[in-house]
């Protein structure tokens with residue numbers, strides 16, 4: 089009898105541990121499991137060191153002197169966070185306004201479909217996803233528009249994840265993924281019938297450089313839409329709390345300094361675009377985009393325990409705990425940014441490359 093009790097208890101504990109580690113948590117059904125958390129392309133024993141280097145590089149984001157090193161550190165950042173993002177958020181690495189009565193998944197998809205509707209592309213045309221992550225938006229956009237989507241990301245681990253997801257979704261004929269720097273893209277001039285970027289160009293040290301590259305690869309007459317991370321008109325540089333929140337967002341999200349909302353259209357015009365529309369999609373009557381972050385707090389604690397256990401038993405790389413802690417704190421800064429209204433992750437700008445376009449002026453030394 090005692091042996092039977094012991095056996096049943098053991099079996100229940102094993103099932104409980106399996107459920108805690110493998111079933112609970114993935115943001116998407118059949119999503120990333122906790123036991124598969126890795127450091128992306130970084131080998132397990134180097135994750136902690138890479139995290140320390142990253143954290144020290146982004147100590148004072150606005151004052152980064154070696155801007156040319158930013159893409160490498162952004163690449164490191166995505167090696168460190170990609171699995172955690174997929175596990176705890178899903179395959180779309182961005183925010184969207186909440187929609188009453190709709191799931192996060194549906195709200196995310198609608199926000200993505202709006203981008204491709206805005207650039208008015210036709211089935212079969214070729215469009216560019218600038219900073220495509222693991223391709224959540226790309227797949228939604230390809231299914232919705234039947235356009236051919238080419239995504240570019242600096243992170244090779246994301247390229248492999250995106251290609252795998254595209255194949256699994258049966259969308260690999262419509263979706264292609266390229267590893268490269270969006271500041272120097274491996275595409276000819278006038279290649280694409282449209283382009284979009286979702287919460288990605290904020291990683292560029294100079295917005296002018298990435299906008300000029302997008303302008304170059306677009307065909308004349310075609311459109312580009314971007315959802316930009318910005319500080320809003322409510323941000324006051326002399327308010328210490330505002331500065332603390334914005335610096336927290338920058339450091340925990342690999343941003344070489346957030347831009348003010350007024351800089352976006354000005355930069356797009358400077359590289360030659362005509363501005364068709366500009367709107368902060370986070371502004372009322374839109375519902376808060378940060379409620380999903382707030383609601384997740386209990387899950388973050390549970391995730392933190394899972395990460396600590398997996399790291400202690402050697403399943404997850406050692407530095408995963410530090411990375412998870414950084415994200416935990418970043419979620420709080422983002423929520424405060426949303427609640428105070430000083431920050432928006434979805435300042436939308438819709439632009440057109442003129443039909444008869446003279447080449448844009450060469451980028452200036454500073455921007």
Ligand SMILES: C=C(CC[C@@H](C)[C@H]1CC[C@H]2C3=CC[C@H]4[C@H](C)[C@@H](O)CC[C@]4(C)[C@H]3CC[C@]12C)C(C)C
Pocket residue numbers: 172173175176177180181182183287288290341342384387388391392412415416418419422
């Ligand atoms: C556009 C960018 C990324 C935006 C968001 C997708 C991510 C920003 C902060 C991330 C997260 C914070 C807390 C994590 C939590 C502690 C963990 O348990 C599960 C994952 C998180 C929820 C994670 C998910 C992605 C974010 C919301 C930037 C980088 C330009």
Ligand SMILES: C[S@@+](CC[C@H](N)C(=O)[O-])C[C@H]1O[C@@H](n2cnc3c(N)ncnc32)[C@H](O)[C@@H]1O
Pocket residue numbers: 159162166179180181182218219220221222223224225240241242243246268269270271285286287288289291292
């Ligand atoms: C927050 S993620 C958003 C991904 C995707 N747009 C989405 O919404 O799921 C930012 C993306 O920009 C990419 N990125 C950042 N800097 C880049 C650069 N210099 N060149 C190419 N991609 C870059 C990252 O690798 C990542 O894929």
